[in-house]
Amino acid sequence: MESLEVNKIVGAILTVSVVAMLCGFIAELIFAENHGQTLAYALAPAEEAESTAGTAAPMVETVAMLLAAADAGKGISVAKKCSACHTFDEGGKKKIGPNLWNILNRNIASDGGFSYSSALKEKAGETWSYESLDAFLAKPKDWAKGTKMSFAGIKKPTERADLILYLRSLSGAPAALPEG
Numbered sequence: 513m514e515s516l517e518v519n520k521i522v523g524a525i526l527t528v529s530v531v532a533m534l535c536g537f538i539a540e541l542i543f544a545e546n547h548g549q550t551l552a553y554a555l556a557p558a559e560e561a562e563s564t565a566g567t568a569a570p571m572v573e574t575v576a577m578l579l580a581a582a583d584a585g586k587g588i589s590v591a592k593k594c595s596a597c598h599t600f601d602e603g604g605k606k607k608i609g610p611n612l613w614n615i616l617n618r619n620i621a622s623d624g625g626f627s628y629s630s631a632l633k634e635k636a637g638e639t640w641s642y643e644s645l646d647a648f649l650a651k652p653k654d655w656a657k658g659t660k661m662s663f664a665g666i667k668k669p670t671e672r673a674d675l676i677l678y679l680r681s682l683s684g685a686p687a688a689l690p691e692g
Contacts, residue, residue, distance in 0.1 A: 575642045576690040578673035587678025590671050593663075600682055609661065615640050616680050616687040631658035642690050645676050 591600065597609040604611040610623035620635045621628040635656065638644065648655045649672045651665040666672045680686050 573669060575646045575673070575676075578646075578669050579642065579677055579689055582670070582673035582677040584674065584677040584681050586671075587674035587676070590666065590675040591678055593666070594675075597661075597663075602682075602684075612679060612682065614683040616645070616676075616683065617641065620644070629656070629658060629660040631656040642676060642687075645679070646672050649675065 594609075594612070597607050599605055599607060599611045600613060601611075602613045604613060606623070606626050610626040610628075617639050620638050620640055621632040622636065640648075644655075646669075649666050650669075652659050652661045652663055653665075666675065680689075
């Protein structure tokens with residue numbers, strides 16, 4: 513290769529680089545966010561627009577509302593996630609977790625002969641209400657920090673409600689449904 517050809521190649525590369533750099537500068541000038549001009553009208557960000565619109569806060573579904581639409585039959589299939597560690601029948605044996613027969617309104621950590629974690633023993637004076645079961649089933653490790661239960665939880669509120677309604681049916685005298 514002759515030196516003249518090498519000079520042509522290097523010159524072409526430098527020319528393309530300079531042209532690309534100039535195109536970048538020109539694009540920045542054209543598409544700059546503000547050229548010192550004022551906007552004809554300003555749009556409020558979506559968050560401000562929603563908050564100033566005077567609309568009511570989104571309705572949060574309570575456990576009572578979810579239970580009113582829940583299906584205990586669907587809760588049986590959700591309970592299959594629990595059956596690896598728990599039994600559901602009256603007088604059923606303990607597995608990795610305690611038996612869940614008649615769990616609603618039962619004192620927390622009260623199944624005799626079962627070794628509960630200290631996180632649940634601290635709540636021993638409380639009962640398994642609809643709300644506490646819902647919170648526990650959503651994220652056990654958040655509701656009872658330090659629990660031995662390794663289950664991640666049930667994300668969908670409707671699935672939790674189905675399961676809780678099923679657990680309610682596991683009793684000789686099912687607990688009254690919450691009002692609301």
